[in-house]
Amino acid sequence: SSQLSSLPLQILLYVNGIYYIFYFLATLAMIIYKSQVFSYPDELLAPDLAVLFLMAILEVPRSYLGFKGNLTEAEAPLGLSLGLTVGSVGLCVYLLLWQTYVLWADVLLNAALLSAYGLESGLKVTAIAAFVS
Amino acid sequence: PADIRDAAQARVRSPPAPITDVARLCVCDLLVAQCDVNCCCDPDCSAEDFSLFTSCSVPVVTGDSQLCSQKAAVYSLDVEANPPERIFKLIDQVNPSIFCIQATNYKQALYLKSPEIPTPENFDQLLDKFGGAAFSAEPDSWNWDTDAQIPPDANETSRYEYGAPVQTEDAFLRLPSPVVSSWCSDANPAGFLVNQATKCIRSVSVEKCDSIQALSMLFYINSSILAVPKSSQMVNITVQSIVVQSLNGMRTLLSTSDVLRLPMVLDGLCINAVLGVNYHITHTDTGEIIEAAAAFVLGAISKEALSIEQSFEISFTQENTQPVPLSGNPGYVVGLPVRAGFQPQGYPFPAAFLSNKHSQLTILHSTSTQDCLAAQGARAPVLFGYNMISGCKLRITAAMKCQPLAQTLLDVLKGQSFPEYVASFGNSQAQDVLDWVPITQLLISEQMISPTLQSSCQIPVSLGIEVKWTKYGSLVNPQARIVNVTATISSTTLKQLPSARERIIPVTSSVVFTDISSPAEPSYKAWPTIDIKLPFDFFYPFV
Numbered sequence: 036s037s038q039l040s041s042l043p044l045q046i047l048l049y050v051n052g053i054y055y056i057f058y059f060l061a062t063l064a065m066i067i068y069k070s071q072v073f074s075y076p077d078e079l080l081a082p083d084l085a086v087l088f089l090m091a092i093l094e095v096p097r098s099y100l101g102f103k104g105n106l107t108e109a110e111a112p113l114g115l116s117l118g119l120t121v122g123s124v125g126l127c128v129y130l131l132l133w134q135t136y137v138l139w140a141d142v143l144l145n146a147a148l149l150s151a152y153g154l155e156s157g158l159k160v161t162a163i164a165a166f167v168s
Numbered sequence: 169p170a171d172i173r174d175a176a177q178a179r180v181r182s183p184p185a186p187i188t189d190v191a192r193l194c195v196c197d198l199l200v201a202q203c204d205v206n207c208c209c210d211p212d213c214s215a216e217d218f219s220l221f222t223s224c225s226v227p228v229v230t231g232d233s234q235l236c237s238q239k240a241a242v243y244s245l246d247v248e249a250n251p252p253e254r255i256f257k258l259i260d261q262v263n264p265s266i267f268c269i270q271a272t273n274y275k276q277a278l279y280l281k282s283p284e285i286p287t288p289e290n291f292d293q294l295l296d297k298f299g300g301a302a303f304s305a306e307p308d309s310w311n312w313d314t315d316a317q318i319p320p321d322a323n324e325t326s327r328y329e330y331g332a333p334v335q336t337e338d339a340f341l342r343l344p345s346p347v348v349s350s351w352c353s354d355a356n357p358a359g360f361l362v363n364q365a366t367k368c369i370r371s372v373s374v375e376k377c378d379s380i381q382a383l384s385m386l387f388y389i390n391s392s393i394l395a396v397p398k399s400s401q402m403v404n405i406t407v408q409s410i411v412v413q414s415l416n417g418m419r420t421l422l423s424t425s426d427v428l429r430l431p432m433v434l435d436g437l438c439i440n441a442v443l444g445v446n447y448h449i450t451h452t453d454t455g456e457i458i459e460a461a462a463a464f465v466l467g468a469i470s471k472e473a474l475s476i477e478q479s480f481e482i483s484f485t486q487e488n489t490q491p492v493p494l495s496g497n498p499g500y501v502v503g504l505p506v507r508a509g510f511q512p513q514g515y516p517f518p519a520a521f522l523s524n525k526h527s528q529l530t531i532l533h534s535t536s537t538q539d540c541l542a543a544q545g546a547r548a549p550v551l552f553g554y555n556m557i558s559g560c561k562l563r564i565t566a567a568m569k570c571q572p573l574a575q576t577l578l579d580v581l582k583g584q585s586f587p588e589y590v591a592s593f594g595n596s597q598a599q600d601v602l603d604w605v606p607i608t609q610l611l612i613s614e615q616m617i618s619p620t621l622q623s624s625c626q627i628p629v630s631l632g633i634e635v636k637w638t639k640y641g642s643l644v645n646p647q648a649r650i651v652n653v654t655a656t657i658s659s660t661t662l663k664q665l666p667s668a669r670e671r672i673i674p675v676t677s678s679v680v681f682t683d684i685s686s687p688a689e690p691s692y693k694a695w696p697t698i699d700i701k702l703p704f705d706f707f708y709p710f711v
Contacts, residue, residue: 068267073234132271133273135274137269137270137271137272137273138266138267138269138270139265139268139270140266140267141270143266
């Protein structure tokens with residue numbers, strides 16, 4: 036039992052990365068669709084797009100730090116990743132609740148992402164506990 | 169008093185609140201306080217009214233169907249019950265699509281925007297925004313586009329177009345014309361290819377006669393015309409002819425027209441004052457002006473005259489063509505004469521037509537005496553679109569011989585030079601042979617109807633010209649085009665009269681215009697196709 040790295044966390048990080056790419060493209064496509072079909076003034080379109088791109092920018096270090104922390108069994112990068120996850124969760128909640136138009140597909144995608152983040156956070160906490168002790 | 173006025177103003181300022189409750193919304197409730205027929209949602213209808221309805225014109229009232237779940241009011245008539253009654257149900261309608269709107273944080277998304285009610289405070293701003301000929305949905309973002317717009321004459325093609333002002337060295341070729349009142353305004357430019365004739369009044373005084381610019385010939389010919397807009401090629405205006413009009417109105421054509429005659433005071437009269445200018449501009453078919461000439465009418469102004477009437481005219485002729493008045497451009501204009509012509513003989517291949525003002529399609533013009541033989545000269549031009557009928561009476565005596573009589577009647581009916589071809593368009597040029605329609609001539613004689621009669625004298629008694637025309641071109645601006653012209657001459661038998669008896673027979677000629685245009689078919693642009701072709705070495709180095 037020398038290996039402290041968590042296998043479920045690794046799997047989840049990997050799957051999450053792939054799912055996030057799909058989520059980003061789908062949400063971007065839906066925002067484009069909404070701007071064509073519905074009345075979407077520029078001052079409301081800009082914040083929604085900004086949140087989506089900010090989340091994409093945050094995802095890269097978050098995912099990388101998670102991988103690195105879990106594989107090198109270091110708690111610092113994993114802790115940083117956890118912090119970034121909290122930020123991503125906040126942005127995801129914004130897209131779920133306070134977007135200009137929330138479609139049913141938006142609800143499904145964001146709910147799936149939130150549950151993935153939640154599970155990931157839980158596994159990260161246990162991994163940090165395992166590394167520290 | 170003031171409070172009632174304020175209350176009224178407050179009422180005017182705020183528009184009525186929009187109804188969003190589906191149960192209270194009724195589209196077919198048009199009559200106030202009265203029951204609308206077959207309107208199941210009308211609150212003014214009672215149960216007895218509902219029992220008389222046959223169906224519900226508005227069966228369901230819903231909100232925006234894009235929402236995932238929304239309330240809907242369903243109205244139906246239960247015809248089984250006795251008496252029939254209306255059923256009202258409030259249900260939740262679910263949109264099964266995955267792209268239905270679950271929630272929206274933008275309240276105005278689902279409703280039409282309430283218009284801004286103009287008040288004394290925001291009226292000026294609203295007028296700026298919406299007062300122009302057009303406004304876009306987002307006026308502020310388009311402003312920078314219009315400022316950076318290229319001025320419209322920067323990418324002008326190097327030729328004159330119809331209606332473009334004819335440019336000269338300093339400004340443009342002026343055709344003084346009355347504006348608002350009858351006084352001459354010198355700021356009216358002559359439009360290219362726009363034949364105009366104007367008359368206006370100019371105030372003059374004999375003392376200042378040589379200082380008023382508009383009375384001198386120089387004013388009208390000193391600046392040369394630019395051959396094409398914005399070029400340096402100049403065309404000088406030459407003096408074509410000078411006509412001098414005396415005080416009593418008699419006009420004399422001067423033999424030498426190269427001497428410039430400027431106004432001067434002589435014996436209390438101002439002589440050589442310009443009373444009329446007639447510009448003739450020759451242009452090529454590519455919109456370039458190559459020649460300009462002006463014909464002047466000079467006159468004398470007496471001391472008592474405070475104003476004179478000047479007349480100006482401008483006409484454009486294409487080079488190497490005879491100026492022929494057009495009857496439309498390109499389609500015929502109703503009321504303008506139908507243009508006709510002859511084909512010169514002796515040409516083995518189709519040649520150009522002779523068409524001038526005198527070779528029009530004409531019909532007999534009825535005179536007051538109604539005597540055919542006396543009215544041989546009076547003819548009226550056939551105007552496009554106007555059906556005409558005219559006639560005269562012919563008195564036949566026993567002494568008249570058949571053949572000369574028939575020939576005379578034919579001359580009376582057809583005129584001296586009955587054309588052979590008619591222009592299909594109002595602006596058909598004589599050199600475009602295919603634009604001319606031949607006149608089909610038919611002869612109907614009574615002898616053909618009853619062949620048992622012996623060959624007796626046939627005299628033509630009626631000429632019927634039928635012009636078939638069609639609408640040609642685009643749906644929004646159809647042009648009239650003549651397709652077929654048929655001239656039918658009906659002749660009747662002239663029975664030999666006993667001597668000293670005379671007979672009066674009516675002779676008629678008519679023109680009928682028939683519209684044979686086929687119903688218009690709008691055609692739509694083809695769907696755009698995606699035409700993507702990969703370069704042939706796209707998959708290098710794999711292929």
